[in-house]
Amino acid sequence: MASGQVNLGYDRQDSQMQLTQSEMKMASESGHGSVTSAPITERMDSMEKKEYDEVFLPSKRDPESCGWCALRPRCFQKLNNPIMFMIFLCAFAMAQSATISGLVLVNITTLERRFNLPSTRTGTISSCFDFVVMAVIVFVTYGGEKGNKPVFIGTGAAIFGLGSFLFTLPHFLSGLYQYGGNVEDNFCGLNRTADLSCDGSDDSTVESLSQYFWVFVAAQVLHGLGAAPLYALGQTFLYENIKPESSSLYIGVFQAAATFSPAIGFLGGGILLDNMYTDLSVEEYGIDNTSPLWVGNWWLGFLIIGVISLLTSLPLIAYPKYLRGAKRFKHQRKPSTQKGSEFVPSAGFGGSLKDFPRAILTLLKNMPFLLINLAVGSESFIIACVSVFGPKYVESQFNVTSGEAAILLGVLVIPTGLFGCLFGGWVIKRFNLEFKGQIRFCLIVLLTSLFLTFAFLLTCPTIKFAGVTTNHDDGGPRKGPSDINALCNADCACLDDYDPVCGSDDVLYYSPCHAGCTQHNGTGAEGKRVYSNCLCIITSQNTTNDDVISYGSATQGQCEDNSCIYKPMFFVIIAFVLALSFSITVPTITAVLQVVAPSQRSTAMGLQSLLYRGLGTVPGPIVFGALIDKSCILWETECDGSRTCWIYRNIDFAFYTFGIVVVCRILSLVFFSGSYLTYKPVEEVEVAKEVKDKP
Incomplete structure (x- = not known):
């Protein structure tokens, strides 16, 4: 052509x-x-x-032109400016963030149910992305330091898109979803013998579905490889190619796009899960989204993200190594490197790894840089915990479905994330804050948010659950260990499959069988199954004749409970906490870029990514998951030994969350204070030396 x-x-x-x-x-x-x-x-x-x-x-005299190989049309040069580059970069960041921190997390429970995956394997799927990024990030940024950063980023976008397409592959290969059991199996069959053994009769089906675990892992590997250059190289490129007084605002816009995108993932994923069945048609199955057996559409979002990522990669690859004016902006920046951290690469530095250990050691000896990253790791620990278990917390505290919890968090995070990142960038630009000013801003913000974390102590009562929080016989609070079996359902031969129903007494039961329901009366309002003659739900009893007893009914799904008065107050306060937390994002990035040598900015951002993942996003969900498991009061154990928690004690869940947030926030304050106290730029040290040498 x-x-x-x-x-x-x-x-x-x-x-x-x-x-x-x-x-x-x-x-x-x-x-x-x-x-x-x-x-x-x-x-x-x-x-x-x-x-x-x-x-x-291509113009050999103009290395700043935009295009692909020999194709560099003049019309395309209209896109060769910082604003257009930031738009394409934000598009990729939004796709990446909405996928990894949104779609993957909101679909974890659905993937467990659809492909018979235990929580350990879905946890591995989620963490695999971070492990891959940690393994390659420093090498990618080290190579990108002297290379064409947009080409690295654009290539990453293409790889990320392929990973998203691969993530949807199990849906098209596994056939239609067949949920276990049928209506007749799960209500009380008097004098029936239940098959509660783990004889492995269904092992072949389970095993064939669980093999798709490796496809999800491979997809996450591609996601990690594709996302590795995005933040480190992208933000460094913006910082180096924009006027010094405006770079923080550009980075703020970029971070805002990346920060509120998980909310888009949660919101979009929640809508798909709640309103669209995995196989698109659900009429023949007779279940709705209130049933634990429901599997919503988990794969369509990944398909859309794949298309967006591939389309975004094309313009990103076309950008040159430097935008026009980059050399001028470099000379306009005030030197702010930490004394003793100056780094001059030797010849061939970008193409050789011989100076790699020296480069990393120089960064690790830079105390302000190291302490900032420890603070970022502490904050990332909180963010990771809230991202993974936030929907579960809202679902438990306020008795809503998983889809509703995802939508609530999405609506909350979008405006607070957008405002927080833009506000942080605007403050730096408006007051022209240098390193110490940015750290002071972070300290004030974190101290304020620390006092607002008491919102996690605004807890709601745990739902009434027969045999778990409420006694079967008198309906009073249960003080002993959980036991969903009682005299009223002793002859029902109930299975262990969790299929909750809400009794006419407003108490939740483990299943229609455990409520003692002997009759199935079809479907009622909203398509929910209705059961009657429930032996464990006594609506009235003749005081003179104990044989005259009226039994209640039960409806499929959770009991609606809007009695918690703290719900509005909780979300208002948490909105302020989130906005304050997001507002330190830009200052921490620009502070890192200022305190390291110009030749190490990309490598520094890569090392920061490694540290905050290793200290925050990877161990955070593991530690927090182990803690909240202690608040579980109803477990379902599978034949392979894996367990699923269905009910948490809300007050314990809240205290563990409050404790994690407070401890991590205090550590962040300590680390930021240390960074402030140890910072001594080159100019400041030289002036102090001159004063000392004067007679």
Whole structure:
């Protein structure tokens, strides 16, 4: 195609040249201009070729032009500016963040149910992304330090898109979803013998589905490889190619896009899970989204993200190594490197790993840099815990479905994340804050948010659950260990499959069978199954004749309970906490970029990514998950030994969450204070030395 364009261009040029020579011959015969014909022809030939080169060919004299290999059209140069680059970078960041911190997390429970995966394996799927990024991030940023950063980022976007497509593959290969059991199996069958053994009769089906675990792992590996250069190289590129007084605002916009995107993932994922069945049609199955057997549409979001990522990769790859004005902006920046952390790479530094250990050691010896990253790791610990278990916390405290919890958090995080990141960037630009000013801002913000974390102590009562929080016989609070079996369902031969129903006494039962329901009366309002003659739900009893007893009914799904008065107050306070937490994002990034040597900025961002993942996002969910497991009061154990928690004691859940947030926030304050006290820039040290040397 390029060859065709070249031939076409030069054919047009030759015809014009022939016409010009004919005109010159006529002029010569009439005695005019014979001497100037050749120079004019050569000049027109030169002009035509130059015009063609400017439109279609790469300019060897302009390394800042935009395009792909030999295709660099003039119209595309209109996109060759910081604003357009930031738009494409934000698009990739939004796709990445909405996927990893949104779609993957909100679909964890669904993947467990659909592919018979224990929590340990879904936890591995979630953590695999961070492990891959940790393994490659420092090497990617080290190589990108001297390379073309947009090309690294654009290539990563393409790899990320392929990973998203791969994540959807199990849906198309596994066939239609068949949920276990049927209606007749799960209500009280008097004098029936229940098959509660783990004889492995269904092992082949379970095993075949669980093999898709490796497909999800491979997809997350591609996600990790693709996302590795995004934040470290992307933010460094913005910082180096934008006026010093505006770089914080650009980074703030980028961080805002990346920060509220998980909420888009939660919101979109929640809507898909609640409103669309995994196989798109659900009429023949007779279940709705209130049933624990329901599997919502988990895969469509990944398909959309894959398309967006691939489309975004094309313009990103086209950008040059530097935008126009980058060299001028470099000289405009005030030196702020920590004394003793100056780093001058040796010849061939970008193409060789011989200086790699020295580069990393120089960064680790930079105390302000190291302490900032410890603080970022502490904050990431909180963010990871809230991201993974936030929906579960809201679901438990306020008795809502998983889809509703995801939507609530999405609606909350979008405005607070957007406002917080933009506010942090605006403060730096408005007051022209240098390193110490940015750290002071972080300290004030974190101290304020620390006092607001008491919102986690605003707890709601744990739902009434027969045999767990409420006694079967008298309906009073249960003080002993959980026991969902009672005299009223002793002869029902109940299975252990969790299928909760809400009794007419507003008490939740483990299943229709455990409520003692002997009759199935079809479906009621909202398509929910209705059961009657429930032996464990006594609505009235004749005091003179104990044989005259009226039994209640039960409806599929959770009991609605809107009695918690703290719900509005909780979400208002948490909105402020989130906005304050997000507002320190930009200051921590710009502070790191200022305190390290200019030749180490990309490597420093990569090392920061490694540290906050290793200290925060990877261990956070593991530690917090182990803590909240202690608040579980109802476990369901599978034949393979894996367990699923269905009910948490809300007050314990809240105290563990409060404790984690307070401890991590105090550590952040300590680390930021240490960074402030140990910072001594080159100029400050030199001035102090001059004063000391004066007689």
